[in-house]
Amino acid sequence: KAxxxxxxxxxxxxxxxxVTLSCSPISGHRSVSWxxxxxxxGLQFLFEYFSExxxxxxxxxxxxxxxxxxxxxSEMNVSTLELGDSALYLCASSLEGGGIYEQYxxxxxxxxxx
Amino acid sequence: QQQVKQSPQSLIVQKGGISIINCAYENTAFDYFPWxxxxxxxxxxxxxxxxxxxxxxxxxxxxxxxxxSAKQFSLHIMDSQPGDSATYFCAASFRxxxxxxxxxxxxxxLP
Numbered sequence: 001k002a003x004x005x006x007x008x009x010x011x012x013x014x015x016x017x018x019v020t021l022s023c024s025p026i027s028g029h030r031s032v033s034w035x036x037x038x039x040x041x042g043l044q045f046l047f048e049y050f051s052e053x054x055x056x057x058x059x060x061x062x063x064x065x066x067x068x069x070x071x072x073x074s075e076m077n078v079s080t081l082e083l084g085d086s087a088l089y090l091c092a093s094s095l096e097g098g099g100i101y102e103q104y105x106x107x108x109x110x111x112x113x114x
Numbered sequence: 115q116q117q118v119k120q121s122p123q124s125l126i127v128q129k130g131g132i133s134i135i136n137c138a139y140e141n142t143a144f145d146y147f148p149w150x151x152x153x154x155x156x157x158x159x160x161x162x163x164x165x166x167x168x169x170x171x172x173x174x175x176x177x178x179x180x181x182x183s184a185k186q187f188s189l190h191i192m193d194s195q196p197g198d199s200a201t202y203f204c205a206a207s208f209r210x211x212x213x214x215x216x217x218x219x220x221x222x223x224l225p
Contacts, residue, residue: 004157043158043203043215056212090157105150105157 001026004093004106012112018079021109025093031055032074033103034066037088047049048088049074078111086113116141118206120216128224133191135219137204140185144206149178149189152201153220161202162189194223 013019025032030109033056034046045058049068065077072093078085088110093102119138127133137147148163164171164178164187171178177190191198201220207213 042217043205045212045214048212094158096133103160105159107155107157 001030004104006089006091006106006109008109009107010110010112012114013080013081014114015083017081018077018113019081021076021078021089021091021111023074023076023091023093023106025074025091026104028097029093029104030072031094032068032072033092033094034074034076035090035092035105036060037090037108038086043090046076054082081113083113085111087111116214118204118214118216120178120204120219122219124220124222127194127223128225129194129196131194131223133182133194133221133223134188135202135204135221136186136188137206137216138151138184138186139206139214141206141208142185142210146207147178147180147187148205148207149176150203150204150205150215158203193219194221196223196225199223 004026007022031050033048035043035047037043046060047054047066052068058094063079068074088108090105090108092105094103121136150158151161152158154195162173162176162178164180166182169180175192180187199222201218203218204216205213
């Protein structure tokens with residue numbers, strides 16, 4: 001089975017712009033979670049989607065949003081980018097009912113905000 | 115109360131030695147404690163996980179020791195190999211809800 005794929009792998013944006021990141025889960029996985037990884041804060045949970053509905057949300061401002069499509073693919077959007085949004089954004093998928101217990105991570109999208 | 119404190123930040127171990135990474139938590143409602151391994155340029159990969167009703171779980175060279183009363187758990191890597199050099203994260207979660215990660219330990223195994 002193919003693993004979790006994320007596109008693009010690298011992205012450079014300017015402060016104030018918005019960005020959309022994409023995640024394709026492992027075939028058959030219906031839960032998709034997003035994480036932000038930075039050297040200072042480590043790995044932080046953003047949100048989880050299951051069957052096109054946001055099921056859980058971390059402590060991030062409303063500039064961070066996401067959605068999930070009927071094929072379980074997910075997108076994450078960050079509006080009005082700030083320098084502090086520079087990070088590795090990771091997507092993880094799991095089987096129905098697996099939630100966060102049996103997650104498989106993608107390689108991440110490295111976002112740099114200048 | 116939501117924090118998971120991980121130590122040490124970095125660790126150097128001789129090949130064949132035992133690598134030990136520790137984590138401590140506050141929230142007694144946590145019911146799932148996984149460890150993840152991350153190589154440069156890759157996403158984290160689930161290594162091994164434990165529930166609080168078990169004091170130890172072993173998978174190959176990797177063992178989790180869990181001390182419920184002390185609210186601590188640790189990862190032991192036996193016969194450490196250069197290929198084990200990576201960053202390791204402990205984590206905790208409850209009710210299949212959001213997961214809290216430790217800050218990570220950068221492990222380097224000397225050949």
